[in-house]
Ligand code: SF4
């Protein structure tokens with residue numbers, strides 16, 4: 038038993054109960070359906086920007102890219118233009134690979150002591166990369182898919198994403214039933230599997246467990262809860278999508294009208310998403326913004342070619358040559374070293 | 381090294397499984413062999429750094445100023461406002477653990493606080509408490525804790541168990557550079573006078589005499605003159621270095637370690653021989669006794685101290701009126717030059733874009749900073765066929781190459797030295813790919829940790845490097861570990877002696893000088909070390 042993940046698990050269960058109780062017990066529909074979503078959206082946007090601006094306000098005094106390949110030097114020496122970019126173009130590609138494909142995580146290796154440490158191996162270890170990539174991409178796909186609820190008409194790219202995402206369609210189209218089973222979206226399931234892997238990894242790999250805080254487990258449990266409630270809603274309780282969309286559109290149009298007969302599970306799902314939105318800007322989830330601002334990745338390695346300016350560079354005390362010669366002049370003369378002020 | 385356990389026993393003590401108790405509840409024990417002695421107050425005072433006093437890490441009372449918490453808090457705040465790197469790195473680590481087993485100190489000690497992520501968390505936990513609302517509210521649940529004397533000691537112990545090598549940064553999906561965090565943490569510790577002496581005293585020396593070792597100008601010249609005699613003995617050629625020469629074309633700056641101790645001294649002889657060789661071809665180069673240090677232990681103290689020491693390079697270049705600067709083999713020296721110097725002490729508009737007087741190559745990559753790495757300079761010479769080389773003179777060597785952390789991960793100098801080595805040696809073997817180039821392993825003694833009293837730490841930190849050398853030693857019979865770093869040359873011999881005793885250490889320019897056919901040289905029977913050259917020995921008898 039680990040207090041860190043127990044606490045986070047309890048917190049998510051409490052939040053879940055809170056939503057159920059609020060909606061089912063007290064009928065706080067407008068609170069959970071209107072007030073909380075607006076508030077959380079405002080908090081998310083406001084504080085996300087606040088954090089990013091906060092980072093941006095601290096300057097980058099030195100150009101400190103971590104170089105991961107041959108630098109640009111002599112023309113005939115093969116240069117690594119992406120892993121050690123010397124131009125903005127190279128930096129853009131490096132950042133793209135980092136953000137879209139998690140390039141650095143792809144390098145991951147696992148330490149192995151064999152023969153009691155007489156042989157040390159570093160085996161390529163891709164599970165973290167695979168899970169992280171699957172998780173983030175699935176999350177992204179889910180978010181894009183949900184844009185359908187906030188737009189009318191649904192934009193083409195959202196439809197395209199849905200199309201790509203629908204794994205197989207078990208649609209029963211008869212004269213009576215037009216809808217049948219909704220198309221299965223892989224993204225939701227991939228998201229769930231990946232996030233569960235990331236959680237298990239945190240709970241069972243000793244090193245990762247050792248470094249994990251409650252604030253590392255909490256978002257994982259929360260996202261699991263969101264994904265499960267979403268999947269239940271879509272495939273099991275089959276919430277009336279039409280009224281949900283009418284409701285979400287009414288939120289967008291700033292004339293909120295609560296939906297009819299969508300059931301508690303919808304409110305639970307919505308509430309947990311709101312919690313995630315509020316939690317986001319105050320947590321490590323801000324890596325989403327921060328990854329763009331990391332000076333070891335987003336700068337070209339060209340400091341010797343082009344001077345980088347430090348806005349707060351200030352003069353410092355130095356030991357001048359004159360002071361140096363003053364102290365050692367006699368010895369220098371004796372040794373036959375040239376001096377500025379000879380005899 | 382007498383107190384060290386035997387290597388096998390050493391290996392048996394390494395356990396990478398973290399203890400059952402959480403890290404915040406595991407108090408830090410400062411262990412002899414794993415730390416460097418406290419700074420000498422005289423050295424701290426000499427450069428005007430605060431809170432100079434006699435103190436001992438093993439004492440309960442560190443003699444801290446009364447308001448030390450406030451000093452740290454304000455210092456932290458100031459740095460968050462000045463360095464985006466720190467601010468972002470404090471906020472965005474997701475504790476994915478990708479960096480955890482990438483640090484040579486974790487690999488060699490198994491101490492979980494040597495996982496880069498935890499090293500950073502030592503500071504981050506205090507950051508969350510002091511600078512974030514959520515951290516204040518949720519406290520430990522959010523991984524926050526208050527600054528206490530125990531926390532401060534923990535900072536000190538583990539910030540001086542990081543060599544600022546940046547290997548962790550290569551693997552981090554956000555590029556979080558624990559070296560940057562260590563640099564900042566050490567800067568904070570210095571506000572309280574908590575440096576180690578192996579850094580503080582070289583800094584004071586360098587400020588006064590121009591080099592870390594405190595070699596005064598006349599002695600510096602003497603030492604080089606000594607090499608001149610040695611060179612004559614081996615080659616029959618008398619080289620004539622110039623010192624502090626006004627109007628020279630090029631200023632040469634290299635770490636003072638190489639004029640001081642073997643095997644660095646052979647690299648220094650290599651420079652002398654090379655410059656002599658190139659003299660007739662048009663190289664007008666001078667050494668300086670004022671800017672007689674390439675390295676910069678100020679970098680391990682604070683950004684300000686780094687700038688103060690580094691200022692001598694440009695100041696001396698200006699005073700002598702040279703056109704550009706050539707830099708010798710050193711690791712952190714080159715990170716400072718490449719990523720900091722021009723920004724701190726530039727613009728160097730009183731010099732010209734470096735042009736090799738021998739090949740005419742313009743070093744556009746150094747157009748602004750005006751300083752060229754000797755490996756770049758050499759590679760260009762060899763490419764143009766300007767060096768008359770006989771690599772068979774290095775045939776008794778089976779060479780591998782250790783990328784120093786800073787040129788690899790703070791610059792990208794990877795192939796120039798390899799090109800040079802392959803042109804001066806016939807037997808070259810690479811270590812396994814996960815241990816070289818940008819993934820290179822630190823010597824384990826960088827960033828000022830190359831003292832004698834922390835030998836256990838050094839042997840632990842150097843284990844991954846040594847193990848990779850052992851691999852090529854067993855597979856290919858490698859007997860020479862080459863490098864382009866003065867600290868490497870000072871520390872790798874001890875590391876090899878402990879883990880792979882059959883392997884020696886050399887600098888790049890030593891290999892070059894041994895292969896170089898100098899006009900007017902006598903029949904060489906030994907290399908610069910006085911060791912018999914294969915196939916030549918008998919002729920001497
Ligand atoms: S790799 Fe980066 S994000 Fe992951 S734990 Fe290490 S520092 Fe944090």
Ligand code: SF4
Nearest residue numbers: 483542543545546548
């Ligand atoms: S910079 Fe190097 S020594 Fe420091 S934590 Fe990272 S890997 Fe370890």
